[in-house]
Structure formats: C-alpha cells, structure tokens
Amino acid sequence: MGKAEFGTAKYVANKMKAKGLSKLKFYCQICEKQCRDDNGFKCHIESPSHLRKVKELAQDPMKRRNMIEDYSKQFQNDFVRLLKMSHGEKEIGANRFYQEYIGNKEHIHMNSTKWKALSQFVKHLGDSGICTVIEHGKEETDLDENEEEDEEEEEELSGEKFTIAYIDKSSEAIRRKELGKQKQSVKTDEESSLARLQEQINRAKRNHVEEEEEKSVNKRLRDANHEPIKLSISKVSDPPRTIMKCGMRIKPDFGAFKIAKPDSNKLGFKKADVFKKENREAKIKVNAGDKK
Ligand SMILES: [Zn+2]
Incomplete structure (x- = not known):
C-alpha cells in the first residue's frame, strides 16, 4: 500500500488512525465506543448491547435527560479547563481550539451533549460569562491595537466565525x-x-x-487728533396717500387720518358723459322708429 499524499483525505485519515483518533460521527457515546469507520459504526448500532442500552434510555426519559446533562457538564468543564490551561485569557479561534480539545483521545464528544453545534456551545459560553465571545462578520474587525499581533491573529483566525477568550474570575x-x-x-x-x-x-x-x-x-487713542463729528439730517418724505374705491383719499398723518374730499371732477365728468351718451342713443332709436 503506497503512502498517502500530504493533505489528502486519506493522509488525514491515516494520521488519525495513527493517533488512535477516528471520526467523531463514528463514536457511540451511549456505549462510549469508537468505531473505525462507517461500516463499523453501522454494525455497532445494530449490536444487541447497543440496542439494549438505547431501549433502556428510551424507556426512561429522565435517565436520558440526566445523561445528556452530565455529558454537557463534563464537556464544558474539560473544554474550559483546557482553554484556561493552554491559552489563559488570550483570544483564540473557537474552531481552532476545538481541534486542540478533540486532540485528547478521551474527550467527551459534542454529539452526546445538548449542544448541536460548536457555535451553539460557544454562544452558551458567552451568555454564561465564562468566555468573551466575538462573532466575526464578513467585514474585517480590529482585534488588537498592536498591529503586528493583528496580522498574526488574522492569519490564525482566517475562516473562524467565533473567537473566544477565557475570563479568569x-x-x-x-x-x-x-x-x-x-x-x-x-x-x-x-x-x-x-x-x-x-x-x-x-x-x-x-x-x-x-x-x-x-x-x-x-x-x-491718545495720539490721535479728535475730529469733529459731522451730523447730517435729511428731510423726511411725505407718507404715501391711499385712495379708497369710492374715491375718498386717506392721508396718514402721525397716527391720525385726514379725510380729503372725493375727486368730484373725475366722478362728475364720468357720470355726465354716460348720461349724454345714453340720451344720444335714445334719440337715434326714436328717429329710426319714425322712418319705419
Ligand atoms: Zn453504542
């Protein structure tokens, strides 16, 4: 059998086998049994011993709940203890640290806990005040004031959705x-x-x-010669006159009104003119009637 090429799935699988690690999905937490591959796992979950344990758990929801709760507690304790031991309060990518955690062959598997995914567990750590959790969006975020460290961290955190930092209390x-x-x-x-x-x-x-x-x-000011101040008083012009519709003039005069006579010439002329015109037309009509 030829040696698997570096970086291939085969290479990683071989490495895991060498370390005594297998894929998490082939692990049965109920029986605490690690299977080597998909086939092995299928065989295991059909085995009488496994089925008996599953049946026991199914019949006893309380026991099942307690078991999940126990595993969750153990998982969290181990995870946080390792985080504190190996990184102190330093920030680290959640997924990167998870790889460190599962590097321990006897770790509690997450699929035995109440958390369905690492992100869910990480959020729980943040909500409980155990860790500082930062969720990284698509935009770049400044992680540190120190630029050199920043660059290092960015490389480390590439592809990380969450970074976690233990809070030492x-x-x-x-x-x-x-x-x-x-x-x-x-x-x-x-x-x-x-x-x-x-x-x-x-x-x-x-x-x-x-x-x-x-x-x-x-x-x-002391040096300057005082020149006389020139005052100029200009004549204030007459206020504007207002003519009413009836022809009456209102002349504002320092708060009081002077009422002038209506322009009798204009009004009288107009009236007389209209009268004469009407009179002429009447005469013409009369003349026309005589001719008929
Ligand atoms: Zn089993």
Whole structure:
C-alpha cells in the first residue's frame, strides 16, 4: 500500500488512525465506543448491547435527560479547563481550539451533549460569562491595537466565525486586574495634572498678548487728533396717500387720518358723459322708429 499524499483525505485519515483518533460521527457515546469507520459504526448500532442500552434510555426519559446533562457538564468543564490551561485569557479561534480539545483521545464528544453545534456551545459560553465571545462578520474587525499581533491573529483566525477568550474570575486574577487599573488611574492622574499645568501656561500667554494689545490701542487713542463729528439730517418724505374705491383719499398723518374730499371732477365728468351718451342713443332709436 503506497503512502498517502500530504493533505489528502486519506493522509488525514491515516494520521488519525495513527493517533488512535477516528471520526467523531463514528463514536457511540451511549456505549462510549469508537468505531473505525462507517461500516463499523453501522454494525455497532445494530449490536444487541447497543440496542439494549438505547431501549433502556428510551424507556426512561429522565435517565436520558440526566445523561445528556452530565455529558454537557463534563464537556464544558474539560473544554474550559483546557482553554484556561493552554491559552489563559488570550483570544483564540473557537474552531481552532476545538481541534486542540478533540486532540485528547478521551474527550467527551459534542454529539452526546445538548449542544448541536460548536457555535451553539460557544454562544452558551458567552451568555454564561465564562468566555468573551466575538462573532466575526464578513467585514474585517480590529482585534488588537498592536498591529503586528493583528496580522498574526488574522492569519490564525482566517475562516473562524467565533473567537473566544477565557475570563479568569479567580481571586488572583481579579487582584491582578485591580492592580492594573490602579496603575492606569495613577497614570491618568499624572496626565491630567500635566494638562492642567499646560492650560495655565497657555492662559498666562493669552493674557499677556491681550494686555499688550490693550496698551497699543490706548496709545493710538491718545495720539490721535479728535475730529469733529459731522451730523447730517435729511428731510423726511411725505407718507404715501391711499385712495379708497369710492374715491375718498386717506392721508396718514402721525397716527391720525385726514379725510380729503372725493375727486368730484373725475366722478362728475364720468357720470355726465354716460348720461349724454345714453340720451344720444335714445334719440337715434326714436328717429329710426319714425322712418319705419
Ligand atoms: Zn453504542
């Protein structure tokens, strides 16, 4: 049998066999039995011993629930303990760490727990406050202020949907964090007093400049000859007159109204003109009637 080429499925399978690992889907958690392949697993789940255990569990929902709960607890404990031991509070890709976890031959298999997928379990860790969980979308996210580390992390996290970081709640870790905060606050105190000092210096400079300006203005005022102020008073024009429809003129006059006589000439002329015209037409009509 020839040696499998590096990177192929065959190569990985051989490696897993060499390590004593097999595919997770060929593992029976009920019997805690690892099968080598699909065929082996099929044979196992039809075996009397397996069927008996399944029947027992099916008849006892309480037992089944307890079993799943037990496995879930064990799985979580082992997962978190390994995370804390090997990475501390450092951020790591969830899937990458999961590979580390299943590297242990005797690990609890996730398909025996209440979590259907790694993402579900990881979210549970976040919700429980055990880990800081960051879900990565399609857009690139800044993971660290340090650029060099950033690049490293990006390579590591390529294809990772979640990154996790253990939150150390031990008294030792809390004391360490408090110390860090105190140092930080001392630093900020120093910074703020420096800033206050700088502000005072700036204010003093500004005051000096203002004083100089005031002095120079006063000097210019003293030197200048006082010229007489010229006043100009212009005649205020008459307010506009308003003519009403009836011909009456309203002349606003300092708050009171002067009412002028209507323009009798124009009105009278119009009336007389119309009267004469009508009279002429009547005469013509009468003449026309005589001729008929
Ligand atoms: Zn079984």
